[in-house]
Amino acid sequence: MTIHKEGYPTILITLVLLVLLNGAAGYFVPFGVVNLVILAASLLFFGFIVSFFRVPARQMTTGEKRVIAPADGKVVVIEETEEPEYFGGRRLQISIFMSPANVHVNRNPIAGEVKLSRYHRGKYLVAWHPKSSTENERHTVVIGNPATGDILVRQIAGAVARRIVNYLQPGMQVKQNAEMGFIKFGSRVDVFLPPGTPVKVQLNETVRGGQTVLAELA
Incomplete structure (x- = not known):
């Protein structure tokens, strides 16, 4: 460690x-x-x-069509919803809540090119609040490649976490499971996938960043 x-x-x-x-x-x-x-x-x-x-030292999980958990924590949302910032339409959202006791490194769920990296100022609602994904302080990243298409990952600050760190810039080529950023003192990470994507996790399941497969793209 x-x-x-x-x-x-x-x-x-x-x-x-x-x-x-x-x-x-x-x-x-x-x-x-x-x-x-x-x-x-x-x-x-x-x-x-x-x-x-x-x-902690970990044996990472990889796979061209696998979407790997970008953070440690508990799955609190699995649902189809509107994603207006980048896709402008319906997406499958998987959200991971990180308590202060979790590892807080955030990792790239797929490999590919960074299409978008954008910081937003915002509120500090509790991380499980339904509007935290669109109203809290947050950083949105989109990574894409020909095998998976574009995947959006959003780091969200919570009531305690007030500092989001993100290392990605548009145009960068990134590896799966490489560090994307860090959120200090508890928060949440949302992943947005194509509607109908087969999900490999369940609500309230504990996942590990870089190891747990969230979904497999067709």
Whole structure:
């Protein structure tokens, strides 16, 4: 397991603040139970922050016509809906909710050319809100190739996550499962596929980014 590069500043700031907190506690409070409680809480909190930015080693799943999960989390939506930003019509939407405990690296579900990479400012509704896909802070990416057609992936900020990082630019050729970006502290990723695409996951199923097959294109 490694630590993602996006985590270095946050981990360093957290460490400095916790050291200052414990130093102040040691200076103003006689050593005793209070100091030990503060130290234990600090260690637990620091461990949580470090684990949030973890990147576990994984054997990735590949396949030209397979759509691989772009994120870890729970499948909260599988339905046909309107996608107005790029397709302007009906698409099959699969949404993955990421809790703060999940790995937060986002990966390319297919290989191909980046057709669109666009950031939108927005609200911070809870990630499972029906309107979060169109009203929250978000970043939309479209990747396409001759075997799969165009697949849209949308990173969505939630009530806690307020920083979306995306590494893709239009015209880039990207590999399946390579890093697409990162969302800090819990959120959601939507994938939009052609209507009628056979889905390989179920609602409330836990998926792993880079490993779980969401769907297989005809």
